[in-house]
Amino acid sequence: MPRSNKPILWLPFAAGGLVAALVIPVLILITGLLLPLGIAHLPYEKMATFAHNLLGKLILFGTVALPTWHAAHRLRMTAHDLGLGGGFAVKAISYGSAWVLIAATAAALIAI
Amino acid sequence: MSEEVTLEILRYRPEVDREPRFQTYTIPYQEDWVVLDGLNHIKDYVDPTLSYRWSCHMAICGSCGVMINGEPKLACHAFLRDYRHDVIRIEPLDHFPIERDLVTVMDGFMEKLSSVKPYLIAKQAKDLSDGENLQTPLQLMAFKQYTLCINCLLCYAACPQCGLNEDFVGPAALALAHRYNLDSRDSGAEERADVVASNEGIWECTFVGACSEVCPKHVDPAAAIQQTKISASLDWFKARLLPGAHR
Amino acid sequence: MSRRPYLRKIKRSWWLGHRRYAVYMVRELTSLFAGLYCALLVVGLWRLVQGRVAWEGFLAALSSPLGVAFQLVCLAFASYHSVTWFALTPKAMPLAVRGEPVPPKMIVGLHYGAWVVVSLIVLIAAGV
Numbered sequence: 470m471p472r473s474n475k476p477i478l479w480l481p482f483a484a485g486g487l488v489a490a491l492v493i494p495v496l497i498l499i500t501g502l503l504l505p506l507g508i509a510h511l512p513y514e515k516m517a518t519f520a521h522n523l524l525g526k527l528i529l530f531g532t533v534a535l536p537t538w539h540a541a542h543r544l545r546m547t548a549h550d551l552g553l554g555g556g557f558a559v560k561a562i563s564y565g566s567a568w569v570l571i572a573a574t575a576a577a578l579i580a581i
Numbered sequence: 582m583s584e585e586v587t588l589e590i591l592r593y594r595p596e597v598d599r600e601p602r603f604q605t606y607t608i609p610y611q612e613d614w615v616v617l618d619g620l621n622h623i624k625d626y627v628d629p630t631l632s633y634r635w636s637c638h639m640a641i642c643g644s645c646g647v648m649i650n651g652e653p654k655l656a657c658h659a660f661l662r663d664y665r666h667d668v669i670r671i672e673p674l675d676h677f678p679i680e681r682d683l684v685t686v687m688d689g690f691m692e693k694l695s696s697v698k699p700y701l702i703a704k705q706a707k708d709l710s711d712g713e714n715l716q717t718p719l720q721l722m723a724f725k726q727y728t729l730c731i732n733c734l735l736c737y738a739a740c741p742q743c744g745l746n747e748d749f750v751g752p753a754a755l756a757l758a759h760r761y762n763l764d765s766r767d768s769g770a771e772e773r774a775d776v777v778a779s780n781e782g783i784w785e786c787t788f789v790g791a792c793s794e795v796c797p798k799h800v801d802p803a804a805a806i807q808q809t810k811i812s813a814s815l816d817w818f819k820a821r822l823l824p825g826a827h828r
Numbered sequence: 829m830s831r832r833p834y835l836r837k838i839k840r841s842w843w844l845g846h847r848r849y850a851v852y853m854v855r856e857l858t859s860l861f862a863g864l865y866c867a868l869l870v871v872g873l874w875r876l877v878q879g880r881v882a883w884e885g886f887l888a889a890l891s892s893p894l895g896v897a898f899q900l901v902c903l904a905f906a907s908y909h910s911v912t913w914f915a916l917t918p919k920a921m922p923l924a925v926r927g928e929p930v931p932p933k934m935i936v937g938l939h940y941g942a943w944v945v946v947s948l949i950v951l952i953a954a955g956v
Contacts (some may be wrong), residue, residue, distance in 0.1 A: 472779060475780065483811075486913055492946060493910075496950065497906055501895070502899075504890055510955065513876075513879075513880040515955065532869075537867075567863075573870050578873065804919035808922070
């Protein structure tokens with residue numbers, strides 16, 4: 470049997486899972502609870518300054534891109550579990566959406 | 582005080598049945614009986630045509646795996662008293678073709694098991710005069726739990742990926758490959774990778790974890806597979822990024 | 829006597845047949861909500877590109893009832909992802925220090941510790 474090329478999909482999936490686990494909950498806490506309650510403010514100047522910074526761009530990219538990839542791969546596998554087929558359509562929709570979001574992230578971070 | 586318990590057993594006799602069907606038996610209940618004792622009672626006193634595998638009656642031979650109320654279990658390892666108020670539904674292990682009654686066709690599994698080369702593969706052939714392989718207790722500890730598999734196939738019955746893809750190499754075979762890969766006396770990981778690291782190997786697994794939950798010997802095949810995913814992924818990148826690495 | 833093995837095919841609803849598999853499905857679907865939230869973040873980054881007014885509109889949308897409700901659902905699923913991910917990590921990456929295996933609970937504990945530290949860093953950076 471030929472060796473699989475799954476590792477190219479799986480390693481970023483695993484990294485994305487860890488990033489999602491460590492970072493996403495606190496982000497949602499801020500944007501979904503503390504911001505509406507007025508405890509956190511995310512002023513434009515502060516966010517733009519952070520996003521102008523190269524380190525800030527890298528952090529933002531990693532924080533968004535890796536969990537996105539994680540979700541895409543996991544949803545592709547889950548589609549197979551649900552009997553929605555492991556064919557080209559499922560792969561195109563899942564990884565395709567991820568690539569669109571990742572490209573949009575990169576483009577935004579370059580434009581800021 | 583004679584108590585009774587009802588067993589609903591899936592029968593299949595290929596020479597007369599078009600498809601499997603349930604047959605109900607009412608047998609005496611005994612506090613210390615396991616389901617296997619119930620099956621033996623049926624075979625000895627009620628219906629000698631009932632077919633099933635069993636041997637040691639002590640959860641070490643791995644022969645008597647069945648589905649009990651939808652859960653993969655060893656018939657010798659499931660006490661009647663834990664089900665005494667239910668009708669006990671007994672079926673052959675999921676995800677295997679049924680040969681007859683509770684007997685499944687295991688040939689596919691036997692092929693998968695041998696395909697992972699479950700034996701020590703030495704780097705170079707050794708002469709007897711070179712002496713024995715030396716191994717410290719710590720080196721043994723590294724792989725010991727993965728040696729405990731009794732090939733009972735409860736893990737294959739529990740694993741949905743085994744049900745969705747009959748070519749999936751499966752938990753027990755992959756755990757055994759891991760047992761040899763971790764053995765300090767072995768150098769065969771690269772050879773095994775053609776099967777282990779294929780799409781039908783570790784990559785069919787989505788870490789449901791049911792295999793490890795039902796394993797009567799606590800082998801933890803799920804852990805074996807996830808650990809192999811990491812090493813296989815690192816090998817994949819090393820082979821492509823490091824100069825001169827063996828592909 | 830001829831053989832005629834009979835294969836019972838797995839049902840499409842296999843994951844509804846046992847609590848263990850339903851829980852697995854929920855665990856897998858946590859990634860859908862992480863992905864949707866990330867899509868929201870991408871929108872936010874573009875609002876940042878478009879300038880102050882667009883950004884402040886984005887913040888207002890986040891604070892709307894629908895925005896909060898959606899994010900709270902995401903938060904629940906994201907937290908469940910974290911809990912299950914940490915619980916599974918010791919199985920995938922057993923550690924040994926000088927030959928002695930590190931107890932799985934310690935590996936899980938270290939992850940929770942990292943979770944707290946990272947969360948505090950992000951909260952402080954966000955000016956909370």
